[in-house]
Amino acid sequence: xxxxxxxxxxxxxxxxxxxxxxxxxxxxxxxxxxxxxxxxxxxxxxxxxxxxxxxxxxxxxxxxxxxxxxxxxxxxxxxxxxxxxxxxxxxxxxxxxxxxxxxxxxxxxxxxxxxxxxxxxxxxxxxxxxxxxxxxxxxxxxx
Amino acid sequence: xxxxxxxxxxxxxxxxxxxxxxxxxxxxxxxxxxxxxxxxxxxxxxxxxxxxxxxxxxxxxxxxxxxxxxxxxxxxxxxxxxxxxxxxxxxxxxxxxxxxxxxxxxxxxxxxxxxxxxxxxxxxxxxxxxxxxxxxxxxxxxx
DNA sequence: AAATTAAATGCATCATAGTTGCATTTGTGA
DNA sequence: TCACAAATGCAACTATGATGCATTTAATTT
Ligand SMILES: [Mn+2]
Ligand SMILES: [Mn+2]
Ligand SMILES: [Zn+2]
Ligand SMILES: [Zn+2]
Numbered sequence: 001x002x003x004x005x006x007x008x009x010x011x012x013x014x015x016x017x018x019x020x021x022x023x024x025x026x027x028x029x030x031x032x033x034x035x036x037x038x039x040x041x042x043x044x045x046x047x048x049x050x051x052x053x054x055x056x057x058x059x060x061x062x063x064x065x066x067x068x069x070x071x072x073x074x075x076x077x078x079x080x081x082x083x084x085x086x087x088x089x090x091x092x093x094x095x096x097x098x099x100x101x102x103x104x105x106x107x108x109x110x111x112x113x114x115x116x117x118x119x120x121x122x123x124x125x126x127x128x129x130x131x132x133x134x135x136x137x138x139x140x141x142x143x
Numbered sequence: 144x145x146x147x148x149x150x151x152x153x154x155x156x157x158x159x160x161x162x163x164x165x166x167x168x169x170x171x172x173x174x175x176x177x178x179x180x181x182x183x184x185x186x187x188x189x190x191x192x193x194x195x196x197x198x199x200x201x202x203x204x205x206x207x208x209x210x211x212x213x214x215x216x217x218x219x220x221x222x223x224x225x226x227x228x229x230x231x232x233x234x235x236x237x238x239x240x241x242x243x244x245x246x247x248x249x250x251x252x253x254x255x256x257x258x259x260x261x262x263x264x265x266x267x268x269x270x271x272x273x274x275x276x277x278x279x280x281x282x283x284x285x286x
Numbered sequence: 287a288a289a290t291t292a293a294a295t296g297c298a299t300c301a302t303a304g305t306t307g308c309a310t311t312t313g314t315g316a
Numbered sequence: 317t318c319a320c321a322a323a324t325g326c327a328a329c330t331a332t333g334a335t336g337c338a339t340t341t342a343a344t345t346t
Contacts (some may be wrong), residue, residue: 072219142266
């Protein structure tokens, strides 16, 4: 993790009026080090010296602030990924494709993919949507 | 519940070589009596005299056989709905829109809505997908 | 109709995910 | 450096879901 990356995280915490603490910076470092979402169990393993409860509280406040978003995978396990843009406090815009590999179980946030338009039956009013796909990821296809 | 409906369920269990037991027929009756998916906690409440574990086992075997499918709502709670068609053992085709109301929390299976096509980045191979939308449902919009 | 048997259920127990209350510590602004 | 709100840690608790094993029961065979 570079100095400049760490500064970016500190700035991010500042922006949201959150104290720059070790556990919080570590969560951001862990999550940003990967190109996929991180499951809660994995994260708990990575954050060894940090209390479980503290981790839950960090994840909750980060989600509320629009720093990260939560994705439930095929097994109902919570996964977390850093929001790339547009997300604000209590107003997420994570309308991208989430790809869940059925081999390695990884969840990919495919932000660049624009979702096609669709319409709802009368009476329904949508304010958010997500497309989930499941299958095999590039890594697992190669083998 | 009509006689003919009950017969349909018994036939369904026969088809999948499952014994026609009280708990199983009750699960099917409860789920088919609604136009939305049923959450696991709700189902557990409805199945009072049936053991929790039995309910889990029924839900698991029904899902395996392609009789019902599982949808996780915004809170990560498991919801179940009867499959309308096309689903087979270990091969679900529930590629429809799931609408999660943020007021009443209900999950609607909008089977009739055809999903628009989309394409994946190179290397990804999808074998299933679901579109999730969240917002307010017709009932909750009326108030 | 009675016996047989695999399948299904119930009960005890366990594991994991997530929450809450409260005491202690720590980051930050004065 | 002081004061204080915010953050963390610890204990305890709830909820969801799984597993092992004894008992019951639906479906098949005699
Ligand atoms: Mn995402
Ligand atoms: Mn559905
Ligand atoms: Zn994979
Ligand atoms: Zn509603």
